[in-house]
Amino acid sequence: MRQFLLNRALQSLVVIIIMSFVIYSLIGLMPGDPIDLMISANPNMTASDAAALRELYGLDLPIYERYWNWLGAALSGDLGYSRLFGQPVLAVLLPALKNSLILMGTAFLLAVCIAIPLGTLAASKPRSAVDYGVNLFAFAGISIPSFWLALMLIIVFSVFLGWLPAGGIASNGAGLLEYVKYMVLPVATIATLSIGSYSRYTRSSMLEVLRQDYVRTARAKGASNSRVVWKHALRNAMIPVVTILALDFGYLFSGALVTETIFSWPGMGKLIFDSVMGNDFNLALVALLFATALTLIGNLLADICYALLDPRIVIGGGKA
Amino acid sequence: MNKNSPLFLAFRRFRRHKLAIFSVCVLLSMVLAVVFAPLFEAWLGVGANDVDLYSRMVGPSLSHPLGTDELGRDVLLRLLYGGRISLFTGLTAACFAATIGTVIGLLAGYFGGRLDAVLMRLTDSIIALPLLPLLIVLAAIDLSKLGLPQAIVESENVSFYRIVLIVAITGWTAVARLVRGATLSIKEREFIMAAQGVGAGHLHVMFSHILPNLLSPIIVAVTLSIGGVILLESVLSFFGLGIQPPMASWGNMLTNAQQLIWEAPMLAVYPGLLIFITVISFNFLGDGLQDAFDPKAEY
Numbered sequence: 001m002r003q004f005l006l007n008r009a010l011q012s013l014v015v016i017i018i019m020s021f022v023i024y025s026l027i028g029l030m031p032g033d034p035i036d037l038m039i040s041a042n043p044n045m046t047a048s049d050a051a052a053l054r055e056l057y058g059l060d061l062p063i064y065e066r067y068w069n070w071l072g073a074a075l076s077g078d079l080g081y082s083r084l085f086g087q088p089v090l091a092v093l094l095p096a097l098k099n100s101l102i103l104m105g106t107a108f109l110l111a112v113c114i115a116i117p118l119g120t121l122a123a124s125k126p127r128s129a130v131d132y133g134v135n136l137f138a139f140a141g142i143s144i145p146s147f148w149l150a151l152m153l154i155i156v157f158s159v160f161l162g163w164l165p166a167g168g169i170a171s172n173g174a175g176l177l178e179y180v181k182y183m184v185l186p187v188a189t190i191a192t193l194s195i196g197s198y199s200r201y202t203r204s205s206m207l208e209v210l211r212q213d214y215v216r217t218a219r220a221k222g223a224s225n226s227r228v229v230w231k232h233a234l235r236n237a238m239i240p241v242v243t244i245l246a247l248d249f250g251y252l253f254s255g256a257l258v259t260e261t262i263f264s265w266p267g268m269g270k271l272i273f274d275s276v277m278g279n280d281f282n283l284a285l286v287a288l289l290f291a292t293a294l295t296l297i298g299n300l301l302a303d304i305c306y307a308l309l310d311p312r313i314v315i316g317g318g319k320a
Numbered sequence: 321m322n323k324n325s326p327l328f329l330a331f332r333r334f335r336r337h338k339l340a341i342f343s344v345c346v347l348l349s350m351v352l353a354v355v356f357a358p359l360f361e362a363w364l365g366v367g368a369n370d371v372d373l374y375s376r377m378v379g380p381s382l383s384h385p386l387g388t389d390e391l392g393r394d395v396l397l398r399l400l401y402g403g404r405i406s407l408f409t410g411l412t413a414a415c416f417a418a419t420i421g422t423v424i425g426l427l428a429g430y431f432g433g434r435l436d437a438v439l440m441r442l443t444d445s446i447i448a449l450p451l452l453p454l455l456i457v458l459a460a461i462d463l464s465k466l467g468l469p470q471a472i473v474e475s476e477n478v479s480f481y482r483i484v485l486i487v488a489i490t491g492w493t494a495v496a497r498l499v500r501g502a503t504l505s506i507k508e509r510e511f512i513m514a515a516q517g518v519g520a521g522h523l524h525v526m527f528s529h530i531l532p533n534l535l536s537p538i539i540v541a542v543t544l545s546i547g548g549v550i551l552l553e554s555v556l557s558f559f560g561l562g563i564q565p566p567m568a569s570w571g572n573m574l575t576n577a578q579q580l581i582w583e584a585p586m587l588a589v590y591p592g593l594l595i596f597i598t599v600i601s602f603n604f605l606g607d608g609l610q611d612a613f614d615p616k617a618e619y
Contacts, residue, residue: 015448015449023454026458027457028465029466030457030460030462031461143603144599145554145595145599148574148591151578152588152589152592159581159582159585251450257453257456262578272453273559276453276460288454291450292449292454296448
């Protein structure tokens with residue numbers, strides 16, 4: 001087990017290092033470079049000034065040397081300045097991380113609390129009207145374009161009914177109620193999408209468990225259907241579901257890019273989008289790396305959860 | 321057709337899946353509609369990209385069945401031509417991705433050993449990445465910095481090729497895993513040994529003996545992935561990173577709709593509704609095919 005975790009952690013580390021280089025190179029391929037931006041800001045700059053600046057900032061070096069310099073600075077804690085916000089990258093990143101965590105965490109909890117009972121209910125009465133209803137809803141959840149769902153919610157609740165703001169976040173010092181008002185629509189968007197996939201996983205995992213011998217034994221001993229489903233089967237059916245949930249853990253921090261951007265929720269997803277679109281190279285680089293690292297950690301957590309929850313799984317090639 | 325052939329049995333199981341049958345009808349009529357888009361164009365007497373600033377955002381009428389958009393273009397025609405792009409992108413990109421995945425899965429499963437380890441680590445790593453943010457970066461990069469000739473960078477179809485390529489290089493992982501797993505079990509069977517025994521080469525065994533046995537799971541996987549691809553294309557186009565105007569796609573028709581949501585909310589409704597219907601139909605179809613080809617999978 002320890003060997004396995006060590007291997008997996010090492011593998012994740014290697015992926016992060018490779019990805020940091022890949023992302024660094026991709027960012028370098030985006031339109032414009034910092035000097036172009038300075039030229040457009042200062043019409044008096046000559047070509048030789050630009051060349052001198054390029055040399056000063058090391059932009060004339062080959063890509064691997066530039067990466068190496070950046071990595072050295074980053075590891076010693078210098079992540080650079082954000083061009084869009086005029087602040088150190090970390091000072092921009094941390095509040096966005098907090099906002100994403102609040103938004104995604106709420107949506108995640110809501111989705112889990114709705115999807116798991118829904119999926120269980122559907123599996124406990126297969127081929128019933130309830131089952132078909134849940135199935136239809138789940139398919140809708142995985143098929144609806146997130147940005148369109150967001151737009152429809154805005155049209156109904158902001159344009160026609162005028163109950164909720166169309167986007168943004170409550171200003172500092174506003175009450176809790178005001179804060180929640182801004183959260184309702186984005187949370188509803190994210191939760192609807194997750195409920196679709198979570199309830200499908202719960203349902204199929206539950207059906208699998210309900211076919212097993214110990215469930216038949218429980219029924220033979222006279223336990224009622226609801227007792228068998230909710231007491232005996234649910235715990236085992238949760239094992240694969242928890243793994244799926246843990247896989248999504250990383251997304252709690254990397255935010256929902258589409259939803260946050262449409263609702264102007266100042267989280268990680270919107271930050272990544274804005275920094276990529278706004279040529280904010282330092283910020284885009286660090287934000288993307290952060291999102292990658294956190295997603296990989298989420299994957300690692302999923303593996304650990306799986307091993308801890310299911311004693312039948314012996315990791316590392318031991319006897320099963 | 322032989323009444324007991326596997327294909328016929330699969331077809332009979334598929335027929336029972338009413339939602340899947342319904343989805344096939346929906347998708348077929350959609351394909352017909354977009355194929356015959358020029359007929360609608362001739363009938364209405366305007367082009368899909370014709371701008372008419374004197375009739376901006378007018379409501380439905382005989383000359384514009386679904387009204388016009390913010391530049392006075394006919395919404396119905398743009399939906400039809402956008403559907404061409406969205407459906408075609410979805411199909412092409414999903415098939416392209418499946419081809420890459422099949423080749424990688426076959427190589428990994430058939431040869432095993434170190435090649436398998438390397439390819440599967442690569443697959444695991446790509447699956448573990450936060451794809452959407454990275455796709456946004458891929459879609460934003462400047463192609464001329466890659467050293468591509470200016471003629472290609474500025475050509476009209478470049479946004480289409482770019483989307484297909486982006487989806488293909490990130491979307492092959494699921495098929496690769498599936499194909500690898502199936503290859504591992506098939507390569508131990510007697511007919512493979514027999515083929516190798518009479519001297520068939522590796523490539524011949526992989527593509528003529530193993531691959532045909534994998535077709536039905538691959539078809540299911542491709543069908544199920546088309547919906548995801550269409551969603552991806554629409555998101556990227558919505559953010560202005562995919563199909564570029566004036567070429568219409570369901571995604572980029574929604575880009576301006578968000579700004580106009582207070583004046584013309586219906587402009588935001590139609591394209592998204594079509595994306596939704598198409599994607600859910602492909603998902604139902606894939607679900608039906610899965611049940612038909614692999615009756616053990618559920619229940």
